[in-house]
Amino acid sequence: MAATLFWICRDFRIRDNPSLCAAANEGPVLPVFVIDRALMAQGAASRWRLARALKAFDAELRYRLGQGVLVLRGEPEEVLPALAARQAARTIHASDWPCPAMRQAQDRLSSRLDGVALHLHPGHLLIHPAALRSTTGGTYRVYSAFARSLRNIGPDRPCPAPTLLTLASDRPAGEDVQTLDLAPDLYSGEAVLERHALPAGETAAWQALGDFIDRLAGYQAGRDRIDRHATSCLSEALALGEISPRSIWAAIQQSHAHSGDAQKFLSELIWREFAWHLLISFPAMAQRPWREEWAAFPWRNRDPAFEAWRQARTGIPLVDAGLREMRVTGRMHNRARMVCASYLTKHLLIDWRQGLAHFADSLTDWDPAANAMNWQWVAGCGPDAAPFFRIFNPLTQAKRFDPEARYQRRWLLGHLGSDSDAARDYFDTLPSDWIVPQCYDAKEAAEDLASGRRAALAAYEGMRV
Numbered sequence: 339m340a341a342t343l344f345w346i347c348r349d350f351r352i353r354d355n356p357s358l359c360a361a362a363n364e365g366p367v368l369p370v371f372v373i374d375r376a377l378m379a380q381g382a383a384s385r386w387r388l389a390r391a392l393k394a395f396d397a398e399l400r401y402r403l404g405q406g407v408l409v410l411r412g413e414p415e416e417v418l419p420a421l422a423a424r425q426a427a428r429t430i431h432a433s434d435w436p437c438p439a440m441r442q443a444q445d446r447l448s449s450r451l452d453g454v455a456l457h458l459h460p461g462h463l464l465i466h467p468a469a470l471r472s473t474t475g476g477t478y479r480v481y482s483a484f485a486r487s488l489r490n491i492g493p494d495r496p497c498p499a500p501t502l503l504t505l506a507s508d509r510p511a512g513e514d515v516q517t518l519d520l521a522p523d524l525y526s527g528e529a530v531l532e533r534h535a536l537p538a539g540e541t542a543a544w545q546a547l548g549d550f551i552d553r554l555a556g557y558q559a560g561r562d563r564i565d566r567h568a569t570s571c572l573s574e575a576l577a578l579g580e581i582s583p584r585s586i587w588a589a590i591q592q593s594h595a596h597s598g599d600a601q602k603f604l605s606e607l608i609w610r611e612f613a614w615h616l617l618i619s620f621p622a623m624a625q626r627p628w629r630e631e632w633a634a635f636p637w638r639n640r641d642p643a644f645e646a647w648r649q650a651r652t653g654i655p656l657v658d659a660g661l662r663e664m665r666v667t668g669r670m671h672n673r674a675r676m677v678c679a680s681y682l683t684k685h686l687l688i689d690w691r692q693g694l695a696h697f698a699d700s701l702t703d704w705d706p707a708a709n710a711m712n713w714q715w716v717a718g719c720g721p722d723a724a725p726f727f728r729i730f731n732p733l734t735q736a737k738r739f740d741p742e743a744r745y746q747r748r749w750l751l752g753h754l755g756s757d758s759d760a761a762r763d764y765f766d767t768l769p770s771d772w773i774v775p776q777c778y779d780a781k782e783a784a785e786d787l788a789s790g791r792r793a794a795l796a797a798y799e800g801m802r803v
């Protein structure tokens with residue numbers, strides 16, 4: 339019997355999955371995941387996390403329906419037409435994950451299909467970008483106008499899970515999903531990452547959402563406190579499509595529609611949406627500054643200070659703490675991300691693209707749009723970005739958002755008498771030639787920050803002349 343292909347792009351879920359629903363409506367479905375060059379070119383931590391999403395989804399399908407995901411290696415335009423021919427499939431359904439590399443793969447696949455239709459479905463975003471245009475018909479460049487317009491129109495409604503889903507049992511042999519290793523190049527701390535990992539999969543994502551809804555009151559006041567567990571921790575699940583933003587939006591509206599905390603949280607989901615709409619209209623956003631005049635900014639490249647930053651030994655406690663959190667857990671609190679990025683691009687004057695690449699390699703919630711937009715936002719070269727001359731002082735930020743230094747003690751062994759296990763874990767991830775400072779000199783840090791700030795402002799003035 340013929341089967342319809344459901345090509346999994348970044349939608350490891352059953353609920354609110356329009357491509358899976360469309361495939362299910364046509365009869366038996368063959369869910370297929372393709373390990374291609376574009377995937378293997380992504381950062382190691384995000385590949386490691388993707389393998390966990392894939393394993394969880396495969397296990398869920400096996401448990402419910404007796405069959406899992408078919409995993410093939412190769413380029414989509416080669417393996418999918420051959421698979422479609424073998425299964426006598428007339429259609430391939432996939433979600434429209436609008437990442438530039440995926441868009442190119444989908445275009446190449448379309449041009450190679452003969453008698454088989456490729457249907458792309460929404461689901462990764464709250465609303466289709468074509469439905470949200472500025473008054474001049476283009477993409478919004480200012481977040482506040484974008485957010486207002488999105489709230490006025492309202493996001494698309496989530497679609498229900500398929501009522502009848504059967505999986506094709508006649509299928510070729512694929513890779514063994516449960517033993518798959520997509521990140522053999524991950525640095526030596528895989529066991530450490532595993533120890534700190536959040537649970538993966540759709541069920542876990544819905545549990546995390548439920549847990550967050552129970553503690554939503556306090557989000558607005560607490561979300562910037564680096565030392566608190568005040569945010570949703572849903573970014574990995576969103577990045578992997580284990581839960582859709584439309585489902586999250588609907589659940590928050592249902593439970594707390596009018597609270598300030600809910601509205602603040604929804605505005606963060608809108609930042610994610612804004613990033614994607616920007617990336618779709620400017621696919622080079624990870625390589626080129628949005629504002630062209632920034633192409634001439636005198637960034638320092640090949641500077642040894644970058645290596646010190648990457649290795650989390652800058653001598654600035656909050657910066658080192660954030661970078662160590664990322665190395666140990668694959669995640670970093672948003673406020674710490676802003677401080678680390680600001681320190682790199684302003685105090686050290688290092689090109690934002692170097693920081694972006696390090697985050698892309700290290701974050702388990704890596705998202706090409708959010709990462710690029712935020713780096714450009716912090717560096718000052720993006721649309722609606724923070725002005726370059728607004729320079730975070732990491733010592734002041736630490737006083738405000740980590741007033742008892744709990745976060746810094748959690749990640750910096752020996753700092754202020756810290757003996758934390760998490761901080762110790764960092765050392766299990768290190769190559770033998772990395773040297774790590776054990777104590778911090780507040781006077782030296784303040785002096786470095788003051789001279790870095792002066793250099794940053796001078797470089798900025800130079801660009802404007």
Ligand SMILES: Cc1cc2nc3c(=O)[nH]c(=O)nc-3n(C[C@H](O)[C@H](O)[C@H](O)COP(=O)(O)OP(=O)(O)OC[C@H]3O[C@@H](n4cnc5c(N)ncnc54)[C@H](O)[C@@H]3O)c2cc1C
Nearest residue numbers: 569570571572573606607610672675703704705708709712
């Ligand atoms: C330099 C830099 C790089 C970043 N890189 C990424 C990245 O690769 N992947 C990623 O998902 N986020 C990135 N962010 C945004 C943000 O730090 C994370 O989304 C957030 O820390 C995730 O934690 P949470 O799920 O608990 O957030 P919550 O506060 O609970 O927010 C809910 C959701 O809203 C979205 N969101 C929140 N803040 C932002 C933001 N500033 N921009 C875009 N979306 C946002 C996320 O999807 C998040 O899961 C980056 C931020 C900075 C400053």
